[in-house]
Amino acid sequence: MAVFEKPHALIDVPLHYCPGCTHGIVHRLVAEVIDELGIEGKTIGIAPVGCSVMAYNYFNCDMIEAAHGRAPAVATGVKRADPENHIVFTYQGDGDLASIGMAETVHAAARNENITVIFINNAIYGMTGGQMAPTSLVGQVTQTSPYGRDPKACGYPIKVCEMLSELVGPEYLERVTVNNVKNVRNAKKAIKKAFQNQIDGKGFSLVEVVSSCPTNWGMTPKQALEWIESDMLPYYPLGVYKDRSAEQKEAE
């Protein structure tokens, strides 16, 4: 008999996220992957600053809270302290990873640190009330861009996967989304691969998950998922942006 229920690596407490927030889906996917790989006892998660700041209350593994944006730097230290026995992942939002933590992210990728990064891109600062993020789309209305993001004043949104794929360092970069059942399954495969890469000692793996923020986008949860499809995915195309092992295999 097949049973689908809350994975063991997710603590049985109510999540504080808003109704319809896809953070919950990604939490579950990460927990399922930890369960399936049987690494709960040696996994250490690094929580970011942002909506997912309280991720340490939800994952059953050891968790550390990092300063804003510095999760990859903390993860570097944790991983290097005991590389054989620790599986280290960071769980970061776009305000954390792509804004204040950009330097740490780029350098961790450039050094090919053997860590897994789960990057939630919902194009807005959720926790602080919906300000413009580095990933907000052109024309997107937020608290700090009430007439829509104007590229003349604020520049253009950052495509993290494309940018990091120009580096020689990183092992694996993929962008996925969780706006329907099929994409949720694909997202799980990508997250599992990112963890497996770390177990195999391959190096820096980043999975960008295009997510929704119904509250700050001012939409219902259903409309938010449709907005991902209609507005976000054309600018943030899904796919594998770098997979060095596969490229090497092909070259041979």
Next chain:
Amino acid sequence: MAKLTFKTDNCKGCALCVDACPKGILQIATDKINKKGHHPVECTDMEQCIGCASCYMMCPDCIIKVER
């Protein structure tokens, strides 16, 4: 036969499972209210459930258990 169990008190009534269900047998119970003050989800006809777990896949709060 497939069986769904809901942890109703953790439901936030976002209705993502309602849209995901291929059989259309889930609905938000507007006549009920849970501990958190949300209208929770309910199954209207368990007989029709095929146990595809689409609702489980889309539930952000992991309140659905699917057995088949």
